[in-house]
Amino acid sequence: MEKEIVVALAGNPNVGKSTLFNALTGARQHVGNWPGKTVEKKEGSFKHKGKKIRVIDLPGTYSLTAYSIEEIIARDFIVKEKPDVVVHVVDAENIERNLYLAVQLIELGARVVIALNMVGLAEKHGIEINEKKLSRLLGVPVVKIEANRGTGVTELIETVVSESTRRNRVKQLIHYGQELEEHISLIELEVRRKLEIPEFYPSKWVALKLLERDREVVRLVEGLKNGKKVLALVEENREHLEKVFGEDVDTAVADARYGFIEGAVREAVQRHLTDRLSMTERLDEIALSRVFGIPIFLLVMWLLFTITFELGMPFVDLIDQGFSFLGENAAGFIESTGAPAWVSSLVSDGLIGGVGSILVFLPNIFLLFFMIALLEDSGYLARAAFLMDRVMHRIGLHGKSFIPMLLGFGCNVPAIMATRTLENRKDRILTILINPLMSCSARLPIYVLFTSAFFPKNQGTIIFLLYAIGVLLAIIVGVVFKKLFFKGLSSPFVMELPPYRLPTITSLLIHTWERSKQFIVRAGTIIFTVMVFIWFLANLPLGVEYASQESLLGQAGTMIAPVLAPLGFGNWQSAVALSFGFVAKEVVIGTFGTLYGTEKAGLTEVLKHHFTALSAFSFMLVALIYVPCMATVATIKKETGSWKWTGLAVAYSLVLAWVVAFVFYQGGLLLGFG
Amino acid sequence: MLRPLAMSREGETVLVREIRSGLKLKKRLGELGLYEGTSVKIVRNRASGPVMVKVLDSQLILGRGESLKILVE
Numbered sequence: 001m002e003k004e005i006v007v008a009l010a011g012n013p014n015v016g017k018s019t020l021f022n023a024l025t026g027a028r029q030h031v032g033n034w035p036g037k038t039v040e041k042k043e044g045s046f047k048h049k050g051k052k053i054r055v056i057d058l059p060g061t062y063s064l065t066a067y068s069i070e071e072i073i074a075r076d077f078i079v080k081e082k083p084d085v086v087v088h089v090v091d092a093e094n095i096e097r098n099l100y101l102a103v104q105l106i107e108l109g110a111r112v113v114i115a116l117n118m119v120g121l122a123e124k125h126g127i128e129i130n131e132k133k134l135s136r137l138l139g140v141p142v143v144k145i146e147a148n149r150g151t152g153v154t155e156l157i158e159t160v161v162s163e164s165t166r167r168n169r170v171k172q173l174i175h176y177g178q179e180l181e182e183h184i185s186l187i188e189l190e191v192r193r194k195l196e197i198p199e200f201y202p203s204k205w206v207a208l209k210l211l212e213r214d215r216e217v218v219r220l221v222e223g224l225k226n227g228k229k230v231l232a233l234v235e236e237n238r239e240h241l242e243k244v245f246g247e248d249v250d251t252a253v254a255d256a257r258y259g260f261i262e263g264a265v266r267e268a269v270q271r272h273l274t275d276r277l278s279m280t281e282r283l284d285e286i287a288l289s290r291v292f293g294i295p296i297f298l299l300v301m302w303l304l305f306t307i308t309f310e311l312g313m314p315f316v317d318l319i320d321q322g323f324s325f326l327g328e329n330a331a332g333f334i335e336s337t338g339a340p341a342w343v344s345s346l347v348s349d350g351l352i353g354g355v356g357s358i359l360v361f362l363p364n365i366f367l368l369f370f371m372i373a374l375l376e377d378s379g380y381l382a383r384a385a386f387l388m389d390r391v392m393h394r395i396g397l398h399g400k401s402f403i404p405m406l407l408g409f410g411c412n413v414p415a416i417m418a419t420r421t422l423e424n425r426k427d428r429i430l431t432i433l434i435n436p437l438m439s440c441s442a443r444l445p446i447y448v449l450f451t452s453a454f455f456p457k458n459q460g461t462i463i464f465l466l467y468a469i470g471v472l473l474a475i476i477v478g479v480v481f482k483k484l485f486f487k488g489l490s491s492p493f494v495m496e497l498p499p500y501r502l503p504t505i506t507s508l509l510i511h512t513w514e515r516s517k518q519f520i521v522r523a524g525t526i527i528f529t530v531m532v533f534i535w536f537l538a539n540l541p542l543g544v545e546y547a548s549q550e551s552l553l554g555q556a557g558t559m560i561a562p563v564l565a566p567l568g569f570g571n572w573q574s575a576v577a578l579s580f581g582f583v584a585k586e587v588v589i590g591t592f593g594t595l596y597g598t599e600k601a602g603l604t605e606v607l608k609h610h611f612t613a614l615s616a617f618s619f620m621l622v623a624l625i626y627v628p629c630m631a632t633v634a635t636i637k638k639e640t641g642s643w644k645w646t647g648l649a650v651a652y653s654l655v656l657a658w659v660v661a662f663v664f665y666q667g668g669l670l671l672g673f674g
Numbered sequence: 675m676l677r678p679l680a681m682s683r684e685g686e687t688v689l690v691r692e693i694r695s696g697l698k699l700k701k702r703l704g705e706l707g708l709y710e711g712t713s714v715k716i717v718r719n720r721a722s723g724p725v726m727v728k729v730l731d732s733q734l735i736l737g738r739g740e741s742l743k744i745l746v747e
Contacts, residue, residue, distance in 0.1 A: 062702075062706060063705040067701060067702065094730065094731040094732050096730050096731065097706065097707040097730050097731070100707075101705075250697060251700070251709070251710065254701075254709055255709070255711070258707075280733070281717075284717075284733075288718065288726075386726065386735050389723055389735075390723040398737070493724060493735070493736070493740060494699070494702055494703060494734065494736055494737070494740055495734065496706060496732055496734055497726065497732070497733040497734065497735055498732075499733075
């Protein structure tokens with residue numbers, strides 16, 4: 001069989017890389033994570049004239065330094081996996097900045113093909129690019145494409161195929177100037193003679209990176225024999241150079257690169273005097289204006305909420321009914337075959353009920369991801385971050401973190417998944433940690449039930465109060481965690497505002513589908529397992545009544561109850577209900593129903609015998625704060641990739657819930673509200 | 675005279691002279707086309723909050739703190 005061609009897609013964010021990826025591979029793609037990392041890895045393949053071509057979408061980066069996980073991933077892939085061809089997607093409208101990455105790719109010794117994207121738009125805005133000239137200057141093929149329309153894609157594929165067989169050698173692209181070049185050669189020689197560098201690293205590149213103080217390369221060299229000696233020599237050379245230039249070597253290197261790019265662009269690009277940003281600028285006049293900025297933002301957020309939850313509700317009910325129907329009929333069917341009752345209970349309560357309780361959220365999640373994709377692809381999300389930056393600074397986070405916080409009011413699972421839009425890992429983890437304090441919609445039924453029983457006159461106010469307490473606690477916890485764990489590590493807030501673009505339906509649907517699919521598969525498998533486990537606890541030891549005090553679950557509840565007694569509700573039913581609530585918060589009410597043997601309507605009366613107004617509020621506080629639900633915990637684990645942070649999220653919320661409820665309840669007793 | 679970018683008025687076009695920051699921010703800005711010697715147009719600059727600038731052919735948002743470290747004339 002013929003060898004497949006491996007192609008890596010590289011490029012800046014917002015250049016249409018995913019669009020090209022979709023145009024190339026269609027639906028034949030696989031989304032996973034880079035090994036050991038939490039960055040999305042997209043892979044797909046297609047056939048061209050009988051040849052199998054595998055495409056890997058590298059994370060979007062501006063550069064190939066070692067400053068972010070994305071850059072390290074992209075670089076390592078190119079260096080170590082040696083893809084046959086690296087297709088660098090370049091935004092034709094912003095060619096100068098984009099070529100900065102091209103230069104680095106070429107220096108890395110990759111076989112590069114430049115895909116000049118959005119040429120039509122660029123021409124409309126008066127930017128004319130002579131791709132033949134550009135190709136000659138850069139020494140790599142340049143193909144004009146329009147990824148969203150599919151034009152030029154076939155030509156690109158042909159170029160990639162013919163390029164893949166070319167002999168590869170590292171090109172001397174940029175002359176860094178006499179002085180710098182001399183020192184680079186000196187270090188290169190030293191690297192080649194003294195070090196046993198893994199062969200996939202070009203030695204000149206290593207020399208340059210050492211001068212640039214690239215963290216990863218320095219670490220690599222440190223670990224090698226003679227490494228310390230070489231590093232000392234590099235240090236000497238750098239000091240000398242810095243004296244000569246009067247600036248650090250990095251700046252000199254960047255200057256040389258930009259100098260080269262400027263030259264190439266001057267030769268190959270013709271600009272007619274029109275301002276390409278004019279449309280975007282005009283829209284921003286309104287969207288970011290002092291008067292309309294915030295109202296428009298609020299309107300967009302309201303729409304996002306309404307569409308996600310209102311439009312999704314009928315489908316949620318439909319799925320819910322579908323599962324109930326399925327559960328009942330399955331139970332009936334299994335009993336009719338003469339199988340023991342526990343089998344039918346396992347299937348209908350455990351499996352169907354459990355999986356159903358998670359899958360009902362699917363319409364909301366699908367819509368939410370669709371809306372996020374729409375905001376992201378159109379360019380508005382970056383504007384929202386800009387508008388919210390001032391507010392979020394109070395917690396030590398940037399504007400971008402605002403979006404996941406807001407989504408948390410709907411459901412923490414997609415909210416935590418939405419933190420993927422944050423580039424900085426530390427900001428991302430902090431945002432994830434405080435996200436469960438945004439009271440999700442699953443907690444609302446608990447508030448509604450308890451307030452209708454104990455605060456019928458000010459139901460609305462009390463519920464609003466609970467949401468506000470959640471936000472307040474999120475701010476406090478955010479400030480504390482920032483001080484404790486992320487001290488001084490705040491990432492600089494530098495972000496590109498992409499021009500407004502009309503997203504294509506296909507790319508929106510593909511984005512939405514691949515994210516939703518992950519939710520079904522991953523959340524589904526973990527939740528499925530735990531649901532079965534809990535079902536067993538409710539039925540063991542053999543012969544007990546389902547979910548009674550004698551079951552293991554009831555026994556556990558009886559054991560936990562004393563811990564909850566100082567909070568005002570020491571009955572075992574509360575303990576069990578809250579434990580069940582870990583699976584999904586909406587289950588709390590259902591559990592009370594089962595345990596007290598009454599339907600929801602009767603529950604209001606029964607609860608009055610077990611709670612006072614004070615302990616009811618205390619219970620709601622616990623329901624608000626204590627432990628993120630299982631789906632959320634699973635998502636936190638998946639998104640942070642760390643048990644440590646997941647453990648912290650669970651631990652702090654349990655402690656915080658207990659402390660807040662304790663202070664509230666005991667304080668209330670002291671003040672005589674009991 | 676050198677002054678921080680944050681002190682520039684909306685609509686002004688300024689020349690970046692010095693970036694007084696750690697390597698990390700400097701590199702990041704460089705990748706986005708903002709380095710010593712580039713001219714920058716201030717698109718939006720309010721009394722507080724981030725500053726919006728135009729560099730090469732793209733618009734960037736810089737945090738207040740970052741824009742104080744960039745000296746321009």
